Amino acid sequence: MWGKKSVMFNVSNLTVSVEDNEILKSFSLDVGPGEVHAIMGPNGSGKSTLAHVCAGKEDYTVLNGEINLNGEDLLDLEADERSTRGLFLAFQYPIEIPGVTTLTFLKSSLEAHYKANNREVLSTPDFMKLVKKKAAELNIDDSMIKRPLNVGFSGGEKKRNEILQMALLDPQICILDETDSGLDIDALRLVAEGVNNLRNEKRSFVVITHYQRLLDYIKPDFVHIMYNGKIIETGDSSLALELEKSGYNNYIK
């Protein structure tokens, strides 16, 4: 079934180490346009490493493999170039930047994307209109975007802010790194709705999570179990339900 569909984003035979420890071991994943892939797995299986390496974080040594987006190998590109090519990572722990308002940050980010893609940068009023519209959809009020980026934000505010950025930057491949962690049920629903609103036939998602409950809201096309640096089982959404019942032990050999 893989071979027939077109592949937009793929990771092949990726082997990555940190300080001589191999975290990812010949990891492979193919993602077609519009697909939602969930990656589940016990702690320490390498899920967050995968997310960071895809986004271009330093401190990892890539020993082998490729990461392709629309046929271009991302490994040669800096983090900002991967971003402007259309890769978005929603952070598990969004970073605080004191003194820089969220609005200023969003503007810098959007301008960097427009410039990199030879698009005309929005005027300030048009930018404000756009942000306000997207923010309202996520129940984000004006006072939040005027505060310094993520400084003093609650868990829910931080994650909604991540989704707001995702909505503004219009990415092709979104990696959500445990976006559900630290969220109460209302915040979870809001964030999931935000993601669902962004689903379309072109945009794809890789959703990294520990829990089935996020997948109740964001219905995945595929569920993968990751263990010890690679995918050991792939199925549809029923796999996640089964995991919730019986745990990982049945799959870890």
Place this chain on the structure above:
Amino acid sequence: MPAVKETVKQVDDIGVDKYKFGWSTDLETETAPIGLTEETIRFISKKKNEPEWMLEWRLDAYQRFLSMKEPEWAKVNYPAINYNDMYFYSAPKDTDGPKSLEEVDPELLKTYDKLGIPLKEQEILSGVKSNIAVDAVFDSVSVVTTFKEKLSEEGIIFCSISEAIKDHPELVRKYLSSVIPKSDNYYSALNSAVFTDGSFVYIPPNTRCPMELSTYFRINAENTGQFERTLVIADKGSYVSYLEGCTAPQRDENQLHAAVVELVALENAEIKYSTVQNWYPGDENGVGGIYNFVTKRGDCRGKNSKISWTQVETGSAVTWKYPSCILRGDNSVGEFYSIAISNSYQQIDSGTKMVHLGKNTSSKIISKGISAGHSSNAYRGLVSSHRRAENARNFTQCDSLLIGNKCSAHTVPYIETKNSTSVFEHEATTSKISDDQIFYCGQRGINIEDAIALIVNGFCKEVLQELPMEFAVEAQKLVGISLEGSVG
């Protein structure tokens, strides 16, 4: 504002050369005999057609200078300066003093154009938009002052100090060295002996200066020291905002800049003095650059007066500078907002002094130090209250930001109070730009240079907000540029 727009454009266009003002202008110059002697001083005074009292004043300062020692207490290191191997006066030939724009050497105007100060354009545009009157100082002399007539309609005097000595001797004699005595320190004595030009401002009583006044200083000639002297007097109930910008071409040898700036605010007067200092900082190995040894002090002489210093320091190889306020008048207010950025091998020892003498005086110090590369950045400040200074109030905030792990930041606050009613507060923080912040910005498409500029601008926002609008944009860009290549 065209001047700023142009400057910003140049900043945008910055190419391989990291220091954008790294060119020199080919002009015929006239210089004083090399070295520092009484002869040199007589030469300068004669060259400027100064009255006899001025020459005597200079010679007196020179005698005091001879008996003084170079200060060594600051946290800076540099080879000894040989004052006999230096020119103390350099002027573009045939420029004995400011003239109308038509008479100024076109080469010189081109230079200022490159700096983003289109003098001509400014005059033409006068009255169209809010403008800035500019006094341009090239090496040792003031070459042109714009908007003079317009200002004089309001009774405002804005001219070069040499002109003021000739045309307004009563004001100069009354106020010159009344804030900073000749023998205040080694460099102020040196400056008093050999100062060549600078700006003079007098705002008459109950007058609000209708435009920003600005001076652009540029050191061009080789082996030349620049010793400018600025005197700003705000008479009762007046207000003035003054901007100072500095640049120098790129040279392997160190050049000396030892300025003295005196501000006098009389009753109910307010002076806002802003500086964007971008002297050549030396190359990435620490070769060349300006030694910037400056004495700046403001005297809140009258009741309810206010003096506010705002500075953005990005240039110079070595900086030694403490813009201060003497809060003499009751209820007077002193403010100091500073951003000091050091990169490569730059060394900064800078801060302020708030001397509370009158009753109910208050002062505020916001200092933001950013160190990168191999640089050293020290804040040194004094807050003191006299025994009669009842209810003195100070708030000090010193924040340091480190980029990389080879630079250093130091905070040396002195607090001396002789009155039990004083309330002095001091807050200090030290932080670092983290790799996680850089990665987060990168993941959102913001490259490393822009990320640093963004984070640093956020860090010093409180101070940038204090700058006049026109300068703030320029300063923001400058902040980004000075830190280019600081993270590798």
